Amino acid sequence: MIVRRSCFAHRLKLVLAFFAYMAPSGLAAQVELADPPICTSREGDFANGAPKQPAICSAPPIGGSHPELRVKLTAAERPVVIPRVSQGGAGVELIRVSNAYTYLDDPAKPGQGTLLPPVLRPNVGDTLKVHLENRLPDVLDPHTGKTGPQVTNLHTHGMVVSPLGNGDNVFVRVFPVATPPQPAMPGVTDAYGAFDYAIRIPGGPIEMPGGKPISRAGLFWYHPHPHGLSRNQLAHGLSGLIAPGAVEDYAQCKDGGGAVTNCANLRRHFVMLRDIIVQRNGADWRIVERQDAPPVFCAAAPNGDCPEPDKKWLFTANGAVKPLLRMQGGETRLIRLANVGSDVTYRLAIEGPAPLPKVQLIAKDGVAVSGADPLPMLLMPAARAEFVISAPPQGGRWMLKTLGYNTGPAGDTWPAADLIEIEAAPVATAASQPAVQAQAVKLEPKVPLAPVKVMAAPLGGAFTAAPAARPALAPPSGAPRLHAHGGVGAAAVRIDPCAYAVLKPGQRRVITLAQDANGFMMGYGIAETGKPDVVLFPPRPVDMARIDVCVKHGGEEVWEIVNTAGEIHNFHIHQVKFMVSAVQWGDPKTGASAADCMSFMNLPAGAGQSCDVAGVTELAGHDTFPVPPNGGRLTVVIPFRNTVQIGKFVFHCHILEHEDNGMMAVLDLRR
Incomplete structure (x- = not known):
């Protein structure tokens, strides 16, 4: 009888697993916070032989070191799948989006893209060589009303590097493959099909006013910068992180007890926050062109659902909605996080049952800061924050979220949204903790404000009167654009x-x-x-x-x-x-x-x-x-x-x- 029950239980588990796999509405197992692929030329990563890298990356040995990081990025329209925890927590809904822009294919799913682009990790002093290929679709130019080839390029945001030639040059137009010659623009370099960037990262510190040097290591990011099209390309998914050097080159980490610890010994997570607005398109979803949508797309719920059933506003972390970050009670992790979207401002906080995890901010925008409790934290577009998070020994379950933010009477009211669920198993057992309590406790600063705290971090509700929702803005008449169609624009004012x-x-x-x-x-x-x-x-x-x-x-x-x-x-x-x-x-x-x-x-x-x-x-x-x-x-x-x-x-x-x-x-x- 015992054997029969065991066989029956085993068969039942197989049947249930099969039906869970075959369930309608795209349900799957719970998704965890994914780590992006790493492209590296850092010498420490080669200490025990060549590290495993994506096929698009290489760092060939030259003269006994690895002074070049070579990367191939192909900007193209690809379908992607965005996982989201379903209502009630029964599983993960797979939201299939047909028209994302990504830099690479999903290596596990041929023909499908990924919203998890590679993190580029050169040494300070290396040359970052990027072969950028453009396979983007034609686009409707909102300023001319014409459809034509969609140009792109690449900007390395936050890095003090050369803007000339094939450096960090936004005056480059990379036309899609097979585009016929287009009218030239004064002062602009045109490339057809692809462009080869060679961005040298100088060695040595950067001298700041007052003689204070800062490191060239830090957390930066890359994204397209074709004027007039930048917003839409980022909103479709084109952006990623750059992290030259190492955190310990410029910042100091501390554990949950406040003791200094080596950042290199902490497990780290690169996190990219990106909002995606989609509309129903048959059985799938399509990303809405940003020029066709008001900045505040809908009154979105924390999980991204709009009141209109054919719309969603998805706030993703590493390509997923509300992924799970698992920790151990008493453990400290390093989070290197960036707002890589086009418009949205986040106001980050952690909510859940007390005691809450301890958070120590160690760097903002790639520069070391004091390790004060930074939450709630303002994170405008392009902002980066690096912090250590320490779970209490008894464990718990919490939510990293944005509380919503109003940018002013003439601005936008960005919604609240759940971003990352954090679960820490207690030290004594690996058992999961209860779900986040309905009546959450906000993580507020625990010490009085002082002049040495980080700038532009905690943010109160300075603007209490929410502005009325505004439509998409019409561009200025005759305004010039750096894109495929359209001329130089209005004549310059004649002042030297x-x-x-x-x-x-x-x-x-x-x-x-x-x-x-x-x-x-x-x-x-x-x-x-x-x-x-x-x-x-x-x-x-x-x-x-x-x-x-x-x-x-x-x-x-x-x-x-x-x-x-x-x-x-x-x-x-x-x-x-x-x-x-x-x-x-x-x-x-x-x-x-x-x-x-x-x-x-x-x-x-x-x-x-x-x-x-x-x-x-x-x-x-x-x-x-x-x-x-x-x-x-x-x-x-x-x-x-x-x-x-x-x-x-x-x-x-x-x-x-x-x-x-x-x-x-x-x-x-x-x-």
């Missing part, structure tokens, strides 16, 4: 920007961020205390064939970025790292206060509406930083001393709806 290539003592450059019903713009002038401002041009959309700002190489400059709009903008400049010297809130009559400023920047409020940044050491080394709305002002010091920076590059708002629609300018750094 190089007349102000060298600032006099006491002068500073003033960049104005502006928007109206037709588009997003930048203005530019020179300010000097006690003297009238010199306005070189009022706010206008970018023309990629025009030089807007000319700078003489060799010094450092003070820039003021003034945000006249009613929403936060996200200032980013290529090829440099800057130091934040002041942040000033906007007009207090709009509802913001000194307390809002404190909450926005995680700093104590100073006199009036200014944020007190005196003595903060974490301000040096940013490449992206938020600018408060309604006349808010961000003051930065930018070093232009490194010869590798010389050339033509851009600065812009890194909310790509804004950049693609004109809020960008071209800078020429000259000898």
Whole structure:
């Protein structure tokens, strides 16, 4: 009888497993947080022989070392499957998307793409060689109303490398394979089918204002930058991470008890946060073209369901919705996380039963910071955060989520969403813990705010009045675009920007961020205390064939970025790292206060509406930083001393709806 029962139980398990596999509606087993493939030339990874790498990567030995990381990326439209924990937790729903853009095929599923692109890990001092092939489909140009070949290119965000030639050059158009010759654009390099990048990462530190050096190692990322098409290509899935060097080269890790530990000894996870908006297309789903959709797509539930049954807004982590990260009680892990989407701002927090995991922030945007409890944490587009998370010994189950965020009266209300479920087995047993409790406890800062805490991390609800949902923005009439069709654009204002290539003592450059019903713009002038401002041009959309700002190489400059709009903008400049010297809130009559400023920047409020940044050491080394709305002002010091920076590059708002629609300018750094 015992044998018969055992056989019966075994057969029953096989039958149940078969029906679970064959179940309708695409249910499968629970999905766990996947680790992306790694492409490496780091010497430590070759200590015990050549590491296992994807077929698209290689690091050939040259002169006894591995000074080149070679990668082949093929941008193409491919179907993907996005797993999502089903309602009620019965399994994982497989959402089949027919038109994602990815850089490589899923190695386990021929003919299918993956939203888990490779992490590129060269040494500092190496050359990153990327063969970028374009097999993207034709696209409807929203600015001309014509359909034509879709160009792409590659930008290595946050890295201080050369913008010239086949370096980090956004003035390159890579046309799809078999595209016939297209009209040339002044100052733009055209390639057909593919382009070979050779981006050398200089050795040695980067000298910042005040003589403080920072490492060239860090967490950065790569993505397309064809002006006018960047937003849509990122929204379809084209972006990935770059991590030159090692975390221990620039940051310090601590365990749950606060003791310093070697970052190299911690299990680490690279995490890419990406939102995907899809609409029903027969039995499958299609990614919605971002220019055809309002920024806030729907009133999405935390699992991504919209009120409309034919729409979903999926907030993915490494290509899955709400994957599971398993830990052991008392264990510490290293999380290297980035917002690699086009528009959405996250406000990260951990919720669940007490005690909550301890979180120590160790780096922001690839630069070391103090290890304060950082949650809730503001993560605007392009932001990166590296932190260690330590589970309590008794284990538990929690949710890393975004709490939702309102960017201002003229901005967007981004929804709350579940991102990663965290489960830690207690030290005494490997048994799973109960599900997240319905009445969750928010992880709030446990220590008083102090001037040494990280900038742009914890964020309060500074904007309480939610703006009305707005439609997709019409581009400015005649605005120029760097893409296949469309000309150079409006004629440039006849002011020689190089007349102000060298600032006099006491002068500073003033960049104005502006928007109206037709588009997003930048203005530019020179300010000097006690003297009238010199306005070189009022706010206008970018023309990629025009030089807007000319700078003489060799010094450092003070820039003021003034945000006249009613929403936060996200200032980013290529090829440099800057130091934040002041942040000033906007007009207090709009509802913001000194307390809002404190909450926005995680700093104590100073006199009036200014944020007190005196003595903060974490301000040096940013490449992206938020600018408060309604006349808010961000003051930065930018070093232009490194010869590798010389050339033509851009600065812009890194909310790509804004950049693609004109809020960008071209800078020429000259000898």
